[in-house]
Amino acid sequence: MSNRIALITGGSRGLGKAAAVHLARAGWDVVITYQARADAAEATVAQVRALGRKATALQLDAGAVAGFADFKAAFAALLERDFGRQTFDALVNNAGNSADVPFADTTEQQFDALMNVHLKGVFFLTQSLLPLLADGGRILNVSSGLARFSLPGKSAYAVMKGGVEVLTRYLAKELGGRGIRVNTLAPGAIATDFSGGVVRDNPQVNAMVAANTALGRVGEADDIGGAVAMLLSEESGWVNGQRIEASGGMML
Numbered sequence: 001m002s003n004r005i006a007l008i009t010g011g012s013r014g015l016g017k018a019a020a021v022h023l024a025r026a027g028w029d030v031v032i033t034y035q036a037r038a039d040a041a042e043a044t045v046a047q048v049r050a051l052g053r054k055a056t057a058l059q060l061d062a063g064a065v066a067g068f069a070d071f072k073a074a075f076a077a078l079l080e081r082d083f084g085r086q087t088f089d090a091l092v093n094n095a096g097n098s099a100d101v102p103f104a105d106t107t108e109q110q111f112d113a114l115m116n117v118h119l120k121g122v123f124f125l126t127q128s129l130l131p132l133l134a135d136g137g138r139i140l141n142v143s144s145g146l147a148r149f150s151l152p153g154k155s156a157y158a159v160m161k162g163g164v165e166v167l168t169r170y171l172a173k174e175l176g177g178r179g180i181r182v183n184t185l186a187p188g189a190i191a192t193d194f195s196g197g198v199v200r201d202n203p204q205v206n207a208m209v210a211a212n213t214a215l216g217r218v219g220e221a222d223d224i225g226g227a228v229a230m231l232l233s234e235e236s237g238w239v240n241g242q243r244i245e246a247s248g249g250m251m252l
Contacts, residue, residue: 010095012041018225033060062095063116087134118160149251172241188247214249
């Protein structure tokens with residue numbers, strides 16, 4: 001059997017990097033995308049290779065649909081060159097940006113910047129890559145606990161994640177004939193540099209999250225990396241069309 005290959009968008013740091021490392025430990029080869037930080041992407045690639053797996057990084061603006069055809073061509077060429085494959089086995093739609101702005105103050109530009117990456121981009125990148133995704137493959141869309149509970153300043157971001165959760169169910173229904181299973185992973189608040197590193201670096205926010213989490217602490221990137229590996233594993237093969245929250249029991 002060919003080695004399993006996962007494509008992780010936004011894999012240069014944070015949750016995407018943790019996903020790449022955990023998948024490598026589970027025996028996957030990985031291709032990650034990055035928007036601007038080629039150095040960070042290469043650091044992730046090096047970490048995966050140190051675990052004995054193949055890894056490559058490709059540049060992608062996950063919110064620029066016009067560039068997806070070129071990305072698909074570059075990815076197909078990479079699969080053939082580096083892996084001797086014409087298909088890959090798992091797509092992890094992880095790339096993201098953030099905004100912390102009240103509903104009343106949200107501009108159309110801020111709304112569109114979130115939509116292009118988190119919803120429109122996920123929709124059309126997945127569509128573009130479907131011919132390369134092997135039958136029996138997996139798609140994992142990263143959402144957020146904010147699609148379930150509400151915190152001020154996150155309305156536009158959460159709306160996009162809610163849309164992705166609905167998209168997941170439709171993809172699971174429409175792609176089931178090819179044996180492709182599609183799930184949503186919804187992290188809680190995680191201590192990374194996302195959203196300016198507020199959960200990691202702001203003591204008040206960190207304490208608030210911990211106090212509202214059943215397990216009594218904020219999440220770490222490794223918590224999510226492990227969940228990604230679990231949901232892409234053969235052992236989760238009958239989990240399909242589901243929203244799985246990995247939040248330590250936040251806002252129960």
